[in-house]
């Protein structure tokens with residue numbers, strides 16, 4: 001066994017009967033590998049990591065790894081993760097979701113977790129489709145393409161997940177692909193190190209459904225497509241808009257320091273414990289309103 | 296709470312008593328979404344929980360609320376949420392998750408008129424069967440129905456104790472009257488309360504089998520982060536928590552899920568009786584309706600009718616024995632409810648031709664009056 005495989009082996013659950021549920025060529029295994037390398041690189045203990053997922057092919061990821069693992073309900077993983085993190089702030093809570101899981105049924109939880117800036121790492125595996133249930137359209141299915149429920153071409157337009165969570169208030173927003181694995185390791189690391197809500201959108205694929213329905217070839221071909229269309233953010237800055245046409249940016253897209261939910265709630269606890277009524281100076285109120293730069 | 300000062304009678308609401316009961320039971324996490332007539336529970340806890348080092352969070356909806364509650368409980372903190380009809384409907388999927396993954400938690404439903412938005416500020420008992428069968432799939436459930444402000448406190452404590460002991464969601468079914476009514480009460484001294492905390496594993500992590508059967512039927516529960524790494528899922532699972540499709544693993548799991556509740560009915564079920572010793576007519580009531588029913592008993596007695604009351608405190612699992620015992624002396628049962636007849640079905644199931652079951656079923660958004668309850672009794676003996 002080479003070193004890499006030995007490392008992965010150390011984190012897998014051997015009492016869980018393999019083989020896993022994923023199709024040959026699926027991107028989920030690559031995401032899992034990256035996740036394990038990142039946890040290892042950060043020196044996190046298995047005991048302090050909680051891996052939470054929703055329902056879908058991506059949602060099956062936690063069961064294979066030897067952390068505290070929680071496979072929740074479709075779309076709601078972030079709500080369980082919020083409860084865990086607030087109850088036991090020392091735990092490193094990582095949430096893994098599919099694109100349908102995170103942005104359709106779980107879209108409300110996604111924007112609110114971002115707005116609250118709960119200290120969580122959210123990994124969204126975007127394969128543009130509902131994999132587990134057989135290739136139905138998702139909120140990230142591109143306009144005009146086919147899905148098992150869009151046989152005449154998809155009439156809707158897709159979410160840009162990164163811009164969605166940026167607008168909602170996430171502290172860190174990154175995008176990677178299952179082709180650029182070294183970058184993915186780095187993005188996972190940045191997200192896990194970040195205090196606050198950190199999102200990594202992983203551009204993945206589903207050769208079984210999305211690939212087949214849209215004549216995209218096998219897993220290798222679709223990864224080649226990723227290689228040809230992804231542009232590192234650093235390089236994108238130097239490119240003209242025409243050159244960026246049809247490409248997508250990968251790397252850390254947003255990184256900003258904002259107080260996370262726990263540290264804000266700690267202030268609430270302190271006030272409550274001191275037992276003095278919370279009064280705000282009228283001048284402070286106008287300052288607070290002014291700094292509320294939404295409009 | 297605590298100290299002489301606090302032991303004096305206080306004029307408080309059922310909802311406030313519920314919140315205080317939660318704190319006394321050791322609840323340190325609340326997640327909820329505002330809804331009439333339960334919002335005071337959230338308001339009191341947003342004030343009280345941080346002061347005792349706990350956490351209050353207002354979530355984006357009721358689905359999220361119960362998700363966060365389950366997460367906190369898995370991390371080892373006693374947790375609860377409170378809602379009313381529309382929110383209770385949204386919580387059903389996660390009630391099933393808590394049943395399946397055996398996560399202790401308390402769900403308070405201060406019932407208001409339904410279906411849908413219904414009668415937001417008016418009382419009802421319309422969610423009794425939903426509490427039993429609202430989530431999909433076969434599962435046992437525990438639900439309790441307080442009738443007074445003091446009992447809102449006591450049954451909240453009991454709901455936590457039962458949920459911790461049996462690793463199950465417990466539903467506290469209050470109604471708008473009980474939730475908003477104010478009574479002058481002396482709440483129990485928290486130090487006098489019996490508090491049950493979930494059993495943690497006593498074996499080292501290598502030996503821990505998270506869903507292993509035990510003679511009691513409830514496996515010890517390890518909180519996340521303390522060295523016992525295991526898998527929790529809403530999929531049907533084997534004793535290690537891993538998803539299974541094997542009949543020889545599904546069958547014992549489902550059997551234990553039921554056995555852990557059904558073999559402890561003596562501990563779980565409570566009811567109260569009033570003037571049942573010589574009664575030949577038995578009123579079966581619960582929640583605020585039992586208050587009017589008690590009055591009806593007294594008035595019937597004045598008219599020379601031998602009427603008694605069985606007040607259900609544990610509403611699920613249904614107290615079959617309470618009815619069986621009443622059947623020894625009574626041939627007529629009367630079930631008044633603020634719904635179209637949800638518990639009378641259960642009473643009929645138990646009585647099964649051994650007596651007559653009369654009903655007063657009204658979903659009008661108001662409390663039943665003693666006279667309305669008396670009417671069928673007086674007619675019966677005419």
Ligand SMILES: Cc1ncc(C[n+]2csc(CCOP(=O)(O)OP(=O)(O)O)c2C)c(N)n1
Pocket residue numbers: 055056057058059074097098099100101102125127129130131132133138
């Ligand atoms: C409440 C609910 N609705 C629907 C489903 C069925 N379902 C399971 S997975 C899934 C979609 C999965 O797609 P996605 O989240 O994109 O993940 P993927 O399988 O592609 O990884 C759906 C609709 C469910 N489990 N629960």
Ligand code: SF4
Pocket residue numbers: 021022023025026027028057058127131132205206207208209
């Ligand atoms: S259906 Fe698609 S997403 Fe699911 S395992 Fe197969 S390839 Fe992966």
